[in-house]
Amino acid sequence: MENKKSLESDKANAEIPERKNFIREMIDEDLKTKKFAGKVHTRFPPEPNGYLHIGHAKSICLNFGLARDYHGLCNLRFDDTNPTKEEQEYVESIMRDVRWLGFDWEDRLFYASDYFDQLYEYAVQLIKKGKAYVCDLNADQIRDYRGTLTEPGKDSPYRMRTADENLNLFQRMRNGEFPNGSRTLRARIDMKSPNLNLRDPVMYRILFATHHRTGDKWCIYPMYDWAHGQSDSIERITHSICTLEFENHRRLYDWCLEELGIHHPQQIEFARLNITYTVMSKRKLLELVEEGHVKGWDDPRMPTISGLRRRGYTPESIRAFADRVGVARRENTSDALWLEECLRNDLNKRAPRVMAVLRPLKLVIENYPDGTVEELEGVNNPEEPAMGSRKLPFSKVLYIEQDDFREVPPKKYFRLSPGAEVRLRYAYIIKCVDVVKSAATGEVVELRCTYDPETKSGSTQSARKVKGTIHWVSAAHAINAEARLYDRLFSAEYPDRENWKDSINPSSLEVLRECKIEPSLAKATPQDRFQFERLGYFSLDDDSKEGALVFNRAVTLRDTWAKIEKS
């Protein structure tokens, strides 16, 4: 189907949110004072140790969005300073996800590992200035010497080594003369600082590990604090935007740059995204994958970008969500409903409508002629007349949704029940005259109805009104399909507030294999998105095969009836 192209063709610069936030105000001020020569250059700096999630999407939209709105640039930079955790697979997934979200780093794809030589030189400079030293303390000892949150630390016995000695030792660390963990290079700042990050932080550790890009060239690797700011500086970043947990690191970020006397970007911290009924840390998402709670990083129940994509989310809906949640410094947890609402909004305007019956109930129209097939006209999208219409085969034997029949209808139930009338969407008004039950189970297996030939949709006499309209498919023409219905992965609103795995929802996936869908769907291709009328938005899953279609329910339609029934 050709809806795919139209769904994804317009890129992120189509919409102009321009929502004010404190970062934009800071940039406005910097522009006014010419702080960075009137330039705006940001970067998105993921570590390739997992898949991107919706929280990263917020950061991507922020960084690339700022660059777009201020006519600046945004780099993609992999923060790959820990070879024991990072993998090429993650690099590829991250690039795919950023691109899919609609952003373009053009020729500015960088890696912190591109700068390892330069970073080493910078370290040498600090050593020469007496601002860094090689320390022989092991990890436990360093912790002991660091002190606590309320007590100052004490100086390392190696703190007073001469620059020459340090230079020699650091060179030999690099040469591989010392075993893993035996020595570190540390910044020489202040062991009594109330900010723990300033108590002689480790700049380099010895790690005999193969790096996904530099291979075995290095056996010493820079720490985040030493790599990040200098990488920003090398790339001439102006505004280095990160999340709140790096706030306490800003003094160290500034210290390094000042000591080196190089281009000094402004670090700005904002509050990370949290969403109700889910978790948002790579570590936890990894655990869900590794322990088999989900089928993979792209499981449609995951809050990963790849999961949302597979679920049927559009880049536009995710960008709209990022815009809606805003950017601030206050800790926040956004309502999971917002994400769904953004998808509905987007797909309502663009997704073709289609008839699909998830839980089929056979319905025979007794007074409809045998063997006759009518071609009825169905509107593809009432929001968008340009999307045209299609033909729907109608005949004597149909399937309707089991939910659309109640033997004993509750108050305000507008659908079928014995003796009641209802309109079949785009077809006729029918009346239920008999109910056939299974002798064995007593369950309703078939409905016998009559139709009123005067009430054909669109005909002059069709002005007759009934309260309810239900969807249907013609039994002889319908094709079989599987539908995967997803519910939230966690039943607790704030899974992190307790033992997060305790609230994993055991029924977050329901698979329906006997769905009946209208024949026009036969030519759908993976990622195509549709509205199954009255049910929700569905996308064709990658697992689909010719003649064995699998649909993911991305989100239900708003269900007013469900609400009424509940109360």
Add this chain to the structure above:
RNA sequence: UGUCGGGUCGUCUAAUGGCAGGACAACGCCCUUUGGAGGCGUCUGUAGAGGUUCGAAUCCUCUCCCGACAGCCA
């Protein structure tokens, strides 16, 4: 009893000394051949106590609450 940061409708976010506003949710009504979509309307908030001021969510003082930080992770 450390340092840094944060507390505005249920939620997210504006108001930068001058009418506390918007969105979502909720509720009510209208419309509807999707109980969808749409339209109209209603409700709800400045953590607390003092102070400065003609005027304070905003500035000052104190109190309370929440978060981050003691990896050779990022």
